[in-house]
Amino acid sequence: MARVIIVGDGPGGLSAALFLARGEHQVQVFGLDQTAMHYAFLNNYLGSPATSGTEFQQVAREQARAAGAALVEAAVTSVSADADGVEVIAEADRPERAEYLILSEGKNPALARSLGLAETPAGAVAVDSEGRTSHPRVYAVGRSVRPARSQAIISAGDGAKAALDILAREAGKDVQDWDRPPQS
Numbered sequence: 001m002a003r004v005i006i007v008g009d010g011p012g013g014l015s016a017a018l019f020l021a022r023g024e025h026q027v028q029v030f031g032l033d034q035t036a037m038h039y040a041f042l043n044n045y046l047g048s049p050a051t052s053g054t055e056f057q058q059v060a061r062e063q064a065r066a067a068g069a070a071l072v073e074a075a076v077t078s079v080s081a082d083a084d085g086v087e088v089i090a091e092a093d094r095p096e097r098a099e100y101l102i103l104s105e106g107k108n109p110a111l112a113r114s115l116g117l118a119e120t121p122a123g124a125v126a127v128d129s130e131g132r133t134s135h136p137r138v139y140a141v142g143r144s145v146r147p148a149r150s151q152a153i154i155s156a157g158d159g160a161k162a163a164l165d166i167l168a169r170e171a172g173k174d175v176q177d178w179d180r181p182p183q184s
């Protein structure tokens, strides 16, 4: 079981948390529920009826929590990363270590910049198709990697992709998160 710290509790961070917790990894999500989703009304999230961003967040937070993720009501003030893992300091708390860090900071990726991660020419955090950054232990997802094309469903997809990549790295093989309907 790996420890994963996620910074950011919008759709990107919570989606990553859901998949990782379902994969039985130890997940902490840091955030103060200050996502841009509270300004949104979703008419374009495939498979979901029109809903306010706030209602969406309530359901998403409960889903992640029910799967086993710990939602920590705190802002992260600093992060560092080395070859073996990452260290995160949240407000006045003691440092937390983990094997992986997923940054889902939204429009202002200050922690990603503090790590010196590679950026795109437009100033976004540079990632590959799985959300891997220039640091092997650090992923970035959502609006911070695509600031000019920000949609909730894309952030959630990004979070899922990063989580599946970590699940595969830990398992040493590709992993699917598939359920079947309950049998009556």
Ligand SMILES: Cc1cc2nc3c(=O)[nH]c(=O)nc-3n(C[C@H](O)[C@H](O)[C@H](O)COP(=O)(O)OP(=O)(O)OC[C@H]3O[C@@H](n4cnc5c(N)ncnc54)[C@H](O)[C@@H]3O)c2cc1C
Pocket: 007, 008, 009, 010, 011, 012, 013, 030, 031, 032, 033, 034, 035, 036, 037, 038, 039, 040, 041, 042, 043, 044, 074, 075, 076, 077, 104, 105, 106, 107, 111, 141, 142, 143, 144, 150, 151, 152, 153, 155
């Ligand atoms: C007015 C408005 C209407 C919108 N309408 C729609 C719509 O109809 N459909 C749609 O798809 N999208 C809509 N969006 C966009 C949608 O809100 C974003 O695409 C989505 O919120 C991006 O998700 P994210 O997880 O990438 O980032 P965010 O939702 O921005 O989440 C980032 C989170 O990280 C937290 N954070 C950042 N730094 C730290 C730190 N150091 N420590 C702890 N937490 C931290 C932030 O507080 C925030 O909660 C709208 C946005 C706005 C502003």
